[in-house]
Amino acid sequence: MGEHLEDEEVGSTAAGDLKLTVLSQATGYALRRAQMWSFRDLKARFKPHDISPAQYAVLDVVAENPGLAQARVAEALSIERARLVLMLDRLEERQLLVRVRSTSDRRTHELHLTDKGRELLAQLYKLWEEHERKIEELIGRDGQAALLKLLAPMQ
Amino acid sequence: MGEHLEDEEVGSTAAGDLKLTVLSQATGYALRRAQMWSFRDLKARFKPHDISPAQYAVLDVVAENPGLAQARVAEALSIERARLVLMLDRLEERQLLVRVRSTSDRRTHELHLTDKGRELLAQLYKLWEEHERKIEELIGRDGQAALLKLLAPMQ
DNA sequence: TATTGTTATACTCTATAACTATA
């Protein structure tokens, strides 16, 4: 990898013939645009199921860690626990998961997917794989692996 | 770069001893977390100036393209033009930029930074550079260049 | 005292739709 970027067309972007010297070199801004692209793509794939990427993340964590308390889920996903309450209300209304009051610590709710939730998640998982394959098309399999490694220190 | 990830500790993360097999391999999710980290860092640096990363982007585009119409700015930054109106109200109130009705096309406003706006932007630019250097510390200069290249197809 | 789930509030952002003035 070159140390400099002189070989790149820096200072102008696809957005017309605007000058964007600073922003086009901003890592954070590139991350934001890439993330927005990714979420828009995933959101479109999930749309028939009326599920957001954030809801998918919640369903997935609960599926992989049955009985988890709300505060743990919020922590793991960096969602405010106040926000998670509303998300879980939605998911519980749709009978995708249930809150079960814990007998060992009566402050907490153990979260479990319902059969319906597991069934939906299996379908969402396929769509997520399609999304990942789409990224692979764009930057290659090695690129995708490299990207995950590069992003790791920023998690 | 290896084709597989067997050498990586996949399936568990720093978040306690939770299983996160799927999410930890999701490129989109990694992008989201990295972007959130980046914006939180930049936001903290900008805090003394009460400027958000989004506002910084607007100031920067206008600075680099004086006289630009609102719709062009919205387009370039993928901000809804309805949203941009409110952002510009804020920035104009603070006398960081001005809207000037164009004489050639009286529908449009030409945007220009004020001296105060340019002065502030110069300070923000230094903070943005510190932010970029922070990323460089985390993933190295080559890593940063590689990251920008990897993200390019997703812009 | 501390934590869990909850309710509430303010602000930002996304996504639309509709209106007016201009072209």
Place this chain on the structure above:
DNA sequence: TATAGTTATAGAGTATAACAATA
């Protein structure tokens, strides 16, 4: 007709604070 700027609204998401039940 189409475009630019504006206003309005609904729904996410972020960031806090406070409260009751429980530890």
